[in-house]
Amino acid sequence: MLSKILFKGGSNFPGKVALKLDKDILKTVCKNYNIIIITGTNGKTTTTSMVYNMLKDSDKPVITNNTGANMLTGIVSCFVENFSFKKCSKTVYAVIECDEANLTLLADYVTPDIITVTNLFRDQLDRYGEVYTTMDKILNGIKKVPLANLVLNGDEPLLGDLGLPNRTIYYGFKCGLRKSNTVDINADSKFCKKCKHPYKYNFITYSHLGDFYCDNCGYKRPNLDYSIDEIKEKSQDGSLVVIGGNEFYINQPGAYNMYNALCAYSIAKVCDIPESVIHDSLKTQKSSFGRQEIIDVEGREVRIILVKNPAGYNEAINSIKLDKRVFNLAVLLNDNYADGRDVSWIWDVNFESLSSLNIDNVLISGIRLYDMGVRLKVAGLDEKKFILCKDYSKLTDEIKECKQNRVYVLATYTSMIGFRKYLNSKGYIKKLW
Structure with a gap:
């Protein structure tokens, strides 16, 4: 708290100090938490906030790094600031936003219950390179924790058929958002990860996301466990959608927030959060930090x-x-x-x-x-x-x-x-x- 007052920020500062004192401190401070890690290019902070609120609204003890401090130092700060020497009899959750390149570092110290990957787009090319490089960084982390449940965006072509031992749950759309099923010229991941043939689509949501398939080798979108089945209303303030036969109002506009909400819904189902809590939480979700x-x-x-x-x-x-x-x-x-x-x-x-x-x-x-x-x-x-x-x-x-x-x-x-x-x-x- 002092660092935040003195430096007008300081979300990473306690973690930097803690790691100087003990490079393995994360192993100590994250004990006894059920950890949910949220990574990917877009939507990490909003999805983290949605999952955090769903857990809180269901009266489960939960912490989070909700300011977007998602590097290793920021994650350590979150656990250090919430550390207690008292043992808690309840299951305590930690909803952690994690930078894509830092997942492999975090996996050296933490065995999460859930890892979710929202999507993969070109971002900070001077740091990450192309999307395939980002994917490799994420996979390097996931491979270290084979017992973690994976909650993945099934509409993201790079996330299908990963060949990992982890239990894997996919979410996605069963309806399109665009009239055209032709991918934009500047879209990422347009070519089959198996044979490099151009993908075709039954429908596209946005960019390269959607119900993809390769008519050359047969690779296609995996079967979805959770899906948005219908979009009833869209406005500049939010969206009314159907998930699993029930209507949900998402109090954030745009297709990307539909994905964020569906991702949070999928994680909540894995955590056995009641549908009524998910419904009310999405309806009252407040915007997070920019x-x-x-x-x-x-x-x-x-x-x-x-x-x-x-x-x-x-x-x-x-x-x-x-x-x-x-x-x-x-x-x-x-x-x-x-x-x-x-x-x-x-x-x-x-x-x-x-x-x-x-x-x-x-x-x-x-x-x-x-x-x-x-x-x-x-x-x-x-x-x-x-x-x-x-x-x-x-x-x-x-x-x-x-x-x-x-x-x-x-x-x-x-x-x-x-x-x-x-x-x-x-x-x-x-x-x-």
Whole structure:
């Protein structure tokens, strides 16, 4: 707690100190926990929050690293801060978000009950490389814990037929979200993992996810244990879907949040959480830490949406497109280490689809604001509406001056953190972490 006050953050600091004192401390502090690890490219933080809330709502003792501190130091911090010398007679759960490259490090010290992999997209190419490299990093961790249950996205082609001894549960969609069943040119994992032949699809949800099959070698999507069978309603505020014959309202918009909710549902079923608890928890789920988080800034409804790669960015744009009102748009682009130094990925984002929307002002900020300005101009957005904001003070002042009260903020990771810190310093956010 002291580190968070002194350093305006500190989610990793206790873990760094603890590991200096004892490199094997995780073995001690995580004893007696039923550990659920959530990894993958997109959706980790939101899914972690959903699972945590479901367990809490079912009156099970549970801890989590809910601020997104998902490296080994952040995970150690979570367990250290919750460590007690008293023995608990109840089953205590730990819902842990884990960076894809850190899973193999964590598996050296922890035998989790459940590991879930949400999806695999290109992300931080300078750190991870292509999706096949990321997959190898994850598999290196899973292979160390053959007794862990796997809860995997069956619509993700790389996650089928892994040949592992682990009990494996798959979730996915039984209905499409797009009219076309042709994969986008910039989508990842378009070629069969077995024979490299192009996949075909009975339907696509988004990017390369969907009901895939290879008509050359016969590899196809695995049988699903849990599925979204029907999408009844979609809006900028949430979705009404059918899972296992029952309706669930997901209090977060977009296809990616349907996946997050279905993943959380699948984990909850493995943990024997009652369906009624899952239903009520999803309906009342609050946005977590920059993921569709809504902040009031002088009467302006500022909705912060974390974006970090083409697939996630496109789905964030698709969720905004559900809003037919006039609104303001802020786009923040940084290139710090945690964002990825290479920002060429913004050219794979479908910004062109924004040009037809009712956008009043376009506020552009971040370290690479000029790169983003050029990209949006090429995409066909009206440059007369562009307002360049070189710092968060200018950005906040411009938000206050917006005529329309809704402002969507699309921000990469460190720009999201920086903007939230600034808003916290001005009293618009009460709780930073």
